[in-house]
Amino acid sequence: MLLAVDVGNTNVVFAVLEGRDIRTRWRITTDPRRTGDEYAVWLLQLMAIEGIERAAVTGMIVSSVVPRTRHNLEVLAGKYFGVTAVFAGERGWGIEIDVEEPATLGADRAVNAIAAHEKYGDDLIVVDFGTATTFDVVDFNGAYKGGIIAPGINLSLDALVNNTAKLPRIAIEAPTGNASVIGRNTEDQMHIGVYWGYVAMMEGLIARIRAEIGRPAKVVATGGMAILFDEHTEIFDHVDADLTLEGLAILAERMEMS
Known part of the structure; x- marks a missing residue:
């Protein structure tokens, strides 16, 4: 399963997907100070309620417009799921970004x-x-x-x-x-x-x-x-x-x- 994370300025949405099918999703207020451990306490409990095992997550991908959340999400991925968080855009988009400053385009x-x-x-x-x-x-x-x-x-x-x-x-x-x-x-x-x-x-x-x-x-x-x-x-x-x-x-x- 894939753990997809959409970090916006107001909320962070976590979703567990099987292929392209969204199995479940959860929302939490965006707070750059929230640690990887705090994310884990919240997220793992919600996964348990839905009957989703931690080991079932084999990848984590993040779209973020809040750079300060990056480190803590990396900690969440590595420490609690044993995977490396991939941040959208770092390996290219696979589409042409035909604007004057492509690097400034929000990942979302x-x-x-x-x-x-x-x-x-x-x-x-x-x-x-x-x-x-x-x-x-x-x-x-x-x-x-x-x-x-x-x-x-x-x-x-x-x-x-x-x-x-x-x-x-x-x-x-x-x-x-x-x-x-x-x-x-x-x-x-x-x-x-x-x-x-x-x-x-x-x-x-x-x-x-x-x-x-x-x-x-x-x-x-x-x-x-x-x-x-x-x-x-x-x-x-x-x-x-x-x-x-x-x-x-x-x-x-x-x-x-x-």
Whole structure:
């Protein structure tokens, strides 16, 4: 089995895979100070609950945008699983990264490009809802061509609340029924601004990207908020919550890790 680890700025997702099939997954808050031993106490207990033996893990692959977590994940891999953690991109991507500074591309975005091209083909726009919301363009040959980085919706809401004296903290929710876009109270106005403002931003940017590509492009959405927005926009062709984990599995397969 393969242990795939997706380290984001907000959360770390661990998943156990058999081939490309995700058997189970767990999520923990990202904390660069968390030691390999602390990861192990948490992870091994969860594996035991699922009936997964430690010895069943024969490889570990990591996509990380938080460099400070590296050493502790290496300790986890070596000390508790007897394997060497492979960090995505260190042995190449197997796709063309056609941008001005390829080394600065986040591992999660490259991994998403690999998975999206493998699964859906054609020209693609991959939208990933994380701490930041990213828009990545992948051409029909599988080459990564560039993209957009925008503040994530939670980050935007935090900035709004933290920098205004009287606005309350609200939950991000999809509107119900035929909700008006003219709010009649402060909380409704905030919900409208955050939710529909984000939908308008996505639809506008995707329209501009498609116009620049000049060919039809499928839109693949991933990340925790994708389903929330899919309810009220027709912009997504596919919603794939496990795109990053599947990309790690594909990359590991190509490196004959599993």
